[in-house]
Amino acid sequence: MKLTYRGANYEYDIPTVDMIEGEVAGKYRGQNWNYRYPRHIPVPQKSGGPNYTKKQDSQAGDGNLAAASAPATVKSYPTVVDVAQVHRANICNILDRRKEAAKAKGDERLLRLLEIESRQMVC
Missing domain, CATH: 1.10.287 (Helix Hairpins)
Structure with missing residues (x-):
């Protein structure tokens, strides 16, 4: 793209970023719109809530079903x-x-x- 600033001409190439579409975020003027993420950033996965994290496979395979289904860490927020x-x-x-x-x-x-x-x- 050719641009001019105070009489100086220069060419600016806009870097292209490969984007992927995530889940539907809402509607605008009757059309669905999705979240878009750069391809090198992983799309966030839905979870059981803001404090839920998945157990690591090594901990889940110990045979204790109750421990395997519990969240690994629970983030506590200040009161x-x-x-x-x-x-x-x-x-x-x-x-x-x-x-x-x-x-x-x-x-x-x-x-x-x-x-x-x-x-x-x-x-």
Whole structure:
């Protein structure tokens, strides 16, 4: 493709990527549209949910049927309480750094305001 930028002519060849179509993702104006993936990236497989992973064959062949059918790993996500605790700790750390900076600058007014904020946050 020939292009021009500020009077300079140049040729740009768009790299072609071999794409494969995945499953139907939805409809647009009455037509189905599919997910498309580059050929070198494997198409994701449907599973039993976001926390399900397949057992390795070496573990599944031990004769224990219950262990073979259980998921290999279950990813646990932090709870709302955990996230709130981390958030509060981060705010307290930021307040401490700001108080140190105010002390270094000798800004007594800002230091008083940060102390009040720190007491309100129960840091």
